[in-house]
Amino acid sequence: MAKAVNICEVGPRDGLQMAQGRMATDTKLRWIAQLAAAGLKEIEVGSFVSPRMIPQMADTGDVVRGALAIEGLTVCALACNLKGAIAAHEAGAHVLAIPISVSDTHSHANVNKGTEAQVEMVRSIVDWVRAQPRPMRIDAATATAFGCSMEGGVPLDRVARVAAALAAIGVDRIALADTVGYAHPALVRDTVRAVQDAIGDRLHKLHLHDTMGLGLANALAGLNEGIRDFDACLAGLGGCPFAPGASGNVVTEDLVFMLESMGFPTGIDLQQLVGVRTLLAQSLPGETLRGGVAMAGIPQTFQPQAA
Amino acid sequence: MAKAVNICEVGPRDGLQMAQGRMATDTKLRWIAQLAAAGLKEIEVGSFVSPRMIPQMADTGDVVRGALAIEGLTVCALACNLKGAIAAHEAGAHVLAIPISVSDTHSHANVNKGTEAQVEMVRSIVDWVRAQPRPMRIDAATATAFGCSMEGGVPLDRVARVAAALAAIGVDRIALADTVGYAHPALVRDTVRAVQDAIGDRLHKLHLHDTMGLGLANALAGLNEGIRDFDACLAGLGGCPFAPGASGNVVTEDLVFMLESMGFPTGIDLQQLVGVRTLLAQSLPGETLRGGVAMAGIPQTFQPQAA
Numbered sequence: 001m002a003k004a005v006n007i008c009e010v011g012p013r014d015g016l017q018m019a020q021g022r023m024a025t026d027t028k029l030r031w032i033a034q035l036a037a038a039g040l041k042e043i044e045v046g047s048f049v050s051p052r053m054i055p056q057m058a059d060t061g062d063v064v065r066g067a068l069a070i071e072g073l074t075v076c077a078l079a080c081n082l083k084g085a086i087a088a089h090e091a092g093a094h095v096l097a098i099p100i101s102v103s104d105t106h107s108h109a110n111v112n113k114g115t116e117a118q119v120e121m122v123r124s125i126v127d128w129v130r131a132q133p134r135p136m137r138i139d140a141a142t143a144t145a146f147g148c149s150m151e152g153g154v155p156l157d158r159v160a161r162v163a164a165a166l167a168a169i170g171v172d173r174i175a176l177a178d179t180v181g182y183a184h185p186a187l188v189r190d191t192v193r194a195v196q197d198a199i200g201d202r203l204h205k206l207h208l209h210d211t212m213g214l215g216l217a218n219a220l221a222g223l224n225e226g227i228r229d230f231d232a233c234l235a236g237l238g239g240c241p242f243a244p245g246a247s248g249n250v251v252t253e254d255l256v257f258m259l260e261s262m263g264f265p266t267g268i269d270l271q272q273l274v275g276v277r278t279l280l281a282q283s284l285p286g287e288t289l290r291g292g293v294a295m296a297g298i299p300q301t302f303q304p305q306a307a
Numbered sequence: 308m309a310k311a312v313n314i315c316e317v318g319p320r321d322g323l324q325m326a327q328g329r330m331a332t333d334t335k336l337r338w339i340a341q342l343a344a345a346g347l348k349e350i351e352v353g354s355f356v357s358p359r360m361i362p363q364m365a366d367t368g369d370v371v372r373g374a375l376a377i378e379g380l381t382v383c384a385l386a387c388n389l390k391g392a393i394a395a396h397e398a399g400a401h402v403l404a405i406p407i408s409v410s411d412t413h414s415h416a417n418v419n420k421g422t423e424a425q426v427e428m429v430r431s432i433v434d435w436v437r438a439q440p441r442p443m444r445i446d447a448a449t450a451t452a453f454g455c456s457m458e459g460g461v462p463l464d465r466v467a468r469v470a471a472a473l474a475a476i477g478v479d480r481i482a483l484a485d486t487v488g489y490a491h492p493a494l495v496r497d498t499v500r501a502v503q504d505a506i507g508d509r510l511h512k513l514h515l516h517d518t519m520g521l522g523l524a525n526a527l528a529g530l531n532e533g534i535r536d537f538d539a540c541l542a543g544l545g546g547c548p549f550a551p552g553a554s555g556n557v558v559t560e561d562l563v564f565m566l567e568s569m570g571f572p573t574g575i576d577l578q579q580l581v582g583v584r585t586l587l588a589q590s591l592p593g594e595t596l597r598g599g600v601a602m603a604g605i606p607q608t609f610q611p612q613a614a
Binding site for chain 2: 147149152153180181182184185186187210211212213214215216217219220221246247251254257258261262263291292293295296299300301
């Protein structure tokens with residue numbers, strides 16, 4: 001089985017969305033350029049959502065256009081509806097990420113629509129994008145795939161059914177997202193297997209949070225099932241909207257340390273990646289920067305893999 | 308394979324050893340009693356070392372004697388030489404834990420003796436203990452088993468050889484300790500297998516630190532190899548003497564959450580365990596209390612196992 005692992009850095013979107021205060025567009029672009037220079041090949045640079053809802057994302061069009069100038073970088077942007085998808089396409093994003101809650105209750109609370117209606121919304125996006133002369137990859141992320149803070153447990157067959165519906169309408173890739181941080185390794189294993197049974201390798205990525213301290217254990221469980229794509233956030237930005245002060249996304253630096261140590265090349269220079277935290281410390285002084293490797297220093301035993 | 312997992316809480320020893328300030332003996336005993344009431348069946352309550360070196364441990368004899376009054380609790384104490392072992396036995400400890408550095412350099416730096424001389428020191432302890440009318444279990448922990456901040460990588464066959472030597476002189480159980488936090492899941496798997504090949508189920512426990520954020524991922528790797536005993540610290544106390552500010556031991560609450568969620572009963576009441584942090588917050592105001600579950604709250608999907 002292939003060993004190379006691709007990490008999509010979601011800090012400029014998921015991390016910043018939870019952060020206090022705004023970050024200037026040129027600072028975002030310096031951050032993204034530094035991440036790319038450290039070896040990140042895919043970055044979710046922002047979201048096309050209402051600037052009234054998430055003012056930090058008001059400049060996403062400019063950020064996408066700026067990021068497109070970075071050679072070799074796959075530029076992703078998130079959108080929650082057709083209007084946002086059109087804006088992402090017009091800005092030139094290579095990849096559109098669309099979140100869909102598997103939990104009906106969470107879906108209604110977030111977008112005032114149930115999961116089935118959301119799948120139909122994705123269909124309208126797929127149809128529109130496929131009719132354009134410029135192609136754009138469409139990734140769907142099944143939010144609350146490992147449980148929901150409102151609904152509780154989410155049945156495996158429901159996750160598999162939603163994934164199958166998204167695959168059937170022509171989404172390119174599907175990710176499973178632990179939106180509220182309830183996942184544990186056995187659940188990751190079981191859910192990945194159920195969804196692989198339903199849609200094969202169309203399931204490509206895990207989006208994990210470190211809410212309960214299990215982020216990397218869950219990543220390991222996914223890795224053991226053949227997952228080779230992970231979202232992560234430099235310094236573990238991201239938090240949890242339901243638990244103020246709780247940890248955010250899986251820490252990119254620690255994930256890279258684990259993967260490279262285990263013989264999975266990521267193409268990322270760990271030392272250089274840790275250095276990018278300086279920009280965050282300066283530009284987001286109110287945020288807690290997390291991460292074991294950055295705090296303790298890279299062990300002298302660390303042996304990076306050839307990319 | 309058996310599913311029940313035993314967690315040995317090492318906070319009163321490993322956690323307190325790194326903490327600033329002293330904790331009063333009766334506070335230690337309230338802490339230990341609360342841990343036992345939450346379901347911890349084994350607690351390392353202190354160490355018999357020079358009070359000049361570690362003043363926090365000066366009252367270990369009283370703590371052992373007090374803890375012995377708790378019904379059903381296995382009381383462990385650490386010692387680094389025969390004098391300490393005799394003191395542990397005289398105080399009535401059920402279990403003696405002896406750390407031995409697999410790294411010669413680390414061993415010399417810590418106790419001014421190499422690993423081989425330390426194995427001979429353990430032999431003198433085993434011989435003395437076995438000659439006493441009251442039995443005392445002897446656990447050896449191979450420190451720096453996953454790498455050393457001074458020596459770098461430690462060859463697997465060296466770890467296996469030291470474990471075999473300890474088994475041969477009659478130590479009851481052997482643990483592998485990630486003293487400096489360099490372990491990663493593949494190394495845990497390989498080391499556990501190498502040591503199991505050498506000494507079978509005499510290898511019983513992993514002592515893991517969360518220095519690089521990999522504590523629970525490493526525990527998962529050990530669990531997958533059949534390990535059913537883990538050390539942990541409430542609130543992740545412990546730190547790393549080589550990296551000020553770095554994370555300490557694996558967080559007991561998060562480990563319990565992971566294990567119980569995965570179907571491994573620990574006999575511990577998670578809610579009650581989280582409640583013990585209140586005592587730590589009051590009595591160790593200078594310490595950072597870590598832990599995802601405590602910060603974010605126990606997920607409503609959590610289903611504890613029948614013990």
